[in-house]
Amino acid sequence: MVSGFRNIEFQELEFSPNVNCISGNNGEGKTNLLDAVWYLSMTKSAFSSSDRFNFRYGSDEFSLSGTYRMENGLESRFAVRVTSGGEKRLLRDDKPYGRISEHIGVLPIVMVSPADTSLVSESGEERRKFVNSVLSQMDREYLSAVQQYNRLLLQRNRILKGVAPDRELLSVFDLRMAPYADYIFTARKRFAADISPIVSHYYKEVSGGREEVSITYTSDLDNGGLDEVLARSREKDMALRYTSAGVHRDDLVFTMDGYPIRRCGSQGQQKSFLVSLKFAQYDIMKKSYGFAPTLLLDDVFDKLDMKRIANLLSMVAGNEFGQIFITDSNKVRMASLVDSLTDDRAYFECSAGCFTRQ
Numbered sequence: 066m067v068s069g070f071r072n073i074e075f076q077e078l079e080f081s082p083n084v085n086c087i088s089g090n091n092g093e094g095k096t097n098l099l100d101a102v103w104y105l106s107m108t109k110s111a112f113s114s115s116d117r118f119n120f121r122y123g124s125d126e127f128s129l130s131g132t133y134r135m136e137n138g139l140e141s142r143f144a145v146r147v148t149s150g151g152e153k154r155l156l157r158d159d160k161p162y163g164r165i166s167e168h169i170g171v172l173p174i175v176m177v178s179p180a181d182t183s184l185v186s187e188s189g190e191e192r193r194k195f196v197n198s199v200l201s202q203m204d205r206e207y208l209s210a211v212q213q214y215n216r217l218l219l220q221r222n223r224i225l226k227g228v229a230p231d232r233e234l235l236s237v238f239d240l241r242m243a244p245y246a247d248y249i250f251t252a253r254k255r256f257a258a259d260i261s262p263i264v265s266h267y268y269k270e271v272s273g274g275r276e277e278v279s280i281t282y283t284s285d286l287d288n289g290g291l292d293e294v295l296a297r298s299r300e301k302d303m304a305l306r307y308t309s310a311g312v313h314r315d316d317l318v319f320t321m322d323g324y325p326i327r328r329c330g331s332q333g334q335q336k337s338f339l340v341s342l343k344f345a346q347y348d349i350m351k352k353s354y355g356f357a358p359t360l361l362l363d364d365v366f367d368k369l370d371m372k373r374i375a376n377l378l379s380m381v382a383g384n385e386f387g388q389i390f391i392t393d394s395n396k397v398r399m400a401s402l403v404d405s406l407t408d409d410r411a412y413f414e415c416s417a418g419c420f421t422r423q
Contacts, residue, residue, distance in 0.1 A: 089415030357387030
C-alpha cells in the first residue's frame, strides 16, 4: 500500500514474486513506485536526502506498507508512516521498532537507476554513500560504526570552529574515533577487493568483453591509524576549522583500461559499468544473506543498445534472481524482452500516479 507518497495518492497492489514490469510515459510515477519499495526497505528515499520532498502535494503525511514472504522464511507485514512534523514510525507486524536502524538489512534490496550516473560523475561522497548503503544492509556493526564516527566527527568539527580549539580535547576525540574508523576502513577495503573482479566479470557479459574495468579503494588510513593521521593534519585542521582527513574522505576509483571512466567512458560504457557494479553488489549481498535481494531496475535500458540490453536480460534470467521490478517508457520493448524470459510476470500501466494491472 502506498498513500500520499510523491504523486501517488493511494494504491494497493499485488506483485508477482518474480518479474514486475511498470510502463508509462516519463513523469507519470513509475520511479516513485520503485522508490516506495526502496523506502520500505531502507527507511528513506533513494533519491531525496530529506523526507519533505516525498509528500504528495497538499499532504501532511505519507504511509507505506507491504507484506513480505522471503526465501529465508520471513513472513511479516511492514509499515512506515511519516508526518510533515518530522515523526517517522516504523512497524513490523504492528509492533514498533526500538530504533529505526534495526530495520536496515531485514529486507535486502538493490536498485539500478539513471541517478547512478552520480557514482561516476560526482564527488567521492556519492561513492561513500553507495558503499555505506551496501555494507549497512549486511553488517549491523558497520552501520553502528558509521553512525558513531559521524557523531564524533560532528563534535570534533564544532571544537575546530571555536575561537581557541583545545588540542588535548581534539586528541581525546581522535582516540575515540579511531576504533570506528579502523572498522570502517577494514570493511570498505575488503568490499572493494571483493567487488572489483565481479564487476569486471559482469561488464564483460554486458559489453561483450571490449574493455577491462576495475575498482580500487583509497583512504587516508592507508598511511596509518586515524589517531596518527589526525595528529599529522592537526595544524591544517585548525587553520581550515574542519577535519580534513579520515574515512569520511575515502573514495572508490573506477577505471577502464587503466583510465578514469568518468573521462574516457562513453555514456553507454558508463551505463554498462554502473549496471555491472549494481549486479556485483547483488551477488555479494545474495551470498551474504543466503537468498536473493529484491532488485529494482529503473529505466535500465536507457543509453544501452539492443545487444547490451539482451545481454543484461539474459544475465537476469540465468542467475537465479529473486523478485524484480522493471520500469520502461517503451512497453512494447519491455514486453518483448521479458516475455522471452519467464511466464511468471505481471504488467502495470502507470498514469498520473495511478497503476493498473494489465
